[in-house]
Amino acid sequence: MVEGRDIPWLLRQWVERTPDQPFMIWEPFEGRPQTLTYGDFAAKLEAVAAALHARGVALGDRVMLHLDNSPEFVISWFACARVGAVAVSTNTRSVARDMIYFADHAGIVAAITQPSFAELVSSSAPDIKFLAVTDNNAGSPDAIPDGIEYIPFAELLAETAPCPARATDPFANLGVQFTSGTTSRPKAVLWTHANAIWGAQMNAAHMRLSGDDITQVFLPLFHTNAQSYSMLGSLWVGGTMVVQPRFSASRFWEVAIRNNCTWCSLIPFCVKALLAQDPPPDHSFRFWNPAVRMPEVEEAYGIRTYGWWGMTETITQGIVGDIDHPGPTRCIGRVAPGYDIEIRHEDGRHIRPGERGLLYIRGVRGVSLFKEYFRNPEANEKAFDADGWFETGDVIPMDEDGNLFFGDREKDMLKVGAENVAASEIEAVILESGWVNECAVVGQKHYMLDEVPVVFVTPTAAAPDDLKEQIIALCKANLADFKVVRDVIILEDFPRSTLEKIAKKELRDSLPAIEA
Known part of the structure; x- marks a missing residue:
């Protein structure tokens, strides 16, 4: 399925077929919305990719992206993929202690950030080749603090030299996300291009997306949920995504209705905030995915819901519901195509319906499961057993009919x-x-x-x-x-x-x- 395919290949399909189709609509909290077609977007990422290459970023080098949701984040992520670099997307709520660790562990050679984080990133990674800084914080104009050596992001966008072609390699490293583990330091989850292609195709299939769908994105793009479930799922079908800086209950419906959004991924926190408001008179949503099936959403808005379960290590959902057969309230679904799961008691016995146990999942490493924990052989050895089963750390209950639900997290x-x-x-x-x-x-x-x-x-x-x-x-x-x-x-x-x-x-x- 992945041979001859990588992320630049996937984007190129839609740039060639539908260059005037909106790829991304940016809805900042300040200023006017901005639309980037597939053709517009490709031109911008090509310029940034060429600028990265011209400044010494080589195949396999790691580039930190410490940015809130913004066009600059999306352009930079795809530019890294184009030049063959690895995008290290970091949580923008991280403090100096985290950032120093992220930069050192990933071995970054460059970083791209925004004014509000420029000082933090600069001090956390003083020995990198360059730091590029945007002129705004997720759409809000801001000045860059004095005393910081940086390149304006606009200078990357202005690059006119071509970006050299590179061979398509589905198994080349693509991205790193740091995920909280059971030790005192987060683990660096490494994805390949094949992982992202798998995630794009499976997310689109699970949500039954088409090129007519308009995906509303407000969860952070440095996380798997927005990055894979929303951004890559929309890209697979040549759809449009509407990106906001972050979740805002007061702005949600205005943005959704103006752009005719048809689906979005939420978390229960967002749903609770929205349910506290009066429902809008009309909308275009076909369904929401709030992690679990929520009949209260269906009753309030007429929007169908179904559940899912996934993690950074699974790229997409390893357990997923079905829009036509969503299951009972709070159900997360059943095993997704392309994965095997086992739910075991502590002694290794498989659970029966009506019991709960620890979830194990099996797939293909580097395709349907992450490639590895970067620079962490001990964690890699512990994560998989001899038969290739990955221990998720989630305790999952099963009802008498075989439906699965969220339970507890093992290991604190x-x-x-x-x-x-x-x-x-x-x-x-x-x-x-x-x-x-x-x-x-x-x-x-x-x-x-x-x-x-x-x-x-x-x-x-x-x-x-x-x-x-x-x-x-x-x-x-x-x-x-x-x-x-x-x-x-x-x-x-x-x-x-x-x-x-x-x-x-x-x-x-x-x-x-x-x-x-």
Whole structure:
């Protein structure tokens, strides 16, 4: 399926066939909307690709993209693919500690960012060949701070030299996304061009997209959901995507109705915010994918929904519902074509209907599963068993009819809004302070965000009197905002389970849900 195909090949199909079809409609919060046809877009990415080549970016080099949703992000991502570089797309909520690690671990040679992040990126990667900076923050004009050595992004767009042709290689490296793992540092998930081609085709098939579909995109493009499910799915069919800087409940319907959007990928947080508003008199949506089937959306808006499950490592959905047979409320579907799944008890036995167990998935590495964790052989060895099964870390319930549902995260993973958060990463920061003997981060149920991090601690003699405030300040200084603990609970000792392990379930169960 992937032989002779890569991302430049896929884009070229539509540039040649439908050059005047809108590829992307940019809906900034400030200023007028901007439309880029397939022909317009191709010209811009060719210029940026040529500029990257002229400035020494070679085949396989890693280029950091630290940008909010914007035309510049999309152009840069495709320009990296065109020149044969690897786009390292990083979470724009990351702090300096994260950024230094991302830049060093990926071994980036260049970076592209926006004014609000220019100082952060410059200080985190001081030895790169160049830093290119846009003149706006996701559409909002801004000046670049003084004292930073950079190239204006406009200079890349103005490049007139041609970009040299390169051989099509489906298995060449394409992109890196950092995903929270069960250790204190995120893992770098490496995709090939074949991964992206697979994701584009499967996403379009799962959503039954056509060239007439208009995809609304507001989830962050540095994540798999928007990057693969939305952007690549739309590209596969030669469709149009409407891109916003981020989710805005107050702007959602205005943008959707003006552009006749027909589908979008959401997260439950977005749906809850929209359901709090009066429904619009009319819209063009055929369906939404809010991760689970939500009959309340169908009742409020007449929009069909069905569920799915996927992760950065699976490129697309390994479990997916069906628009005609969506299953019961909160169902995520059944195994998707191209994958095998097993749901096992701790002792390895397969679960029966009505039980829950740990989800394992199997596909083809470098095609339907990620190629590897970049520069992390230990994690690669642990991730797959001898038969090629990948342990997802998700505990999945199955009902009596074989339908699958979201369960829990194994190994202390929290789901904070759309973000996966490793409890161990937060714990490592707190333990470094010397103020606590032990600490345990758990998720507290939250009406909008699913859960938020809370830490239980036993203090040392060196702990300050205002320990709670100091721990929260420490987290704010060293972690992205969604990882900052919402509360600090001081204990004399922890409840224990077998082998004297901290009984996190007992801690979790002691916390009341945060209601609206």
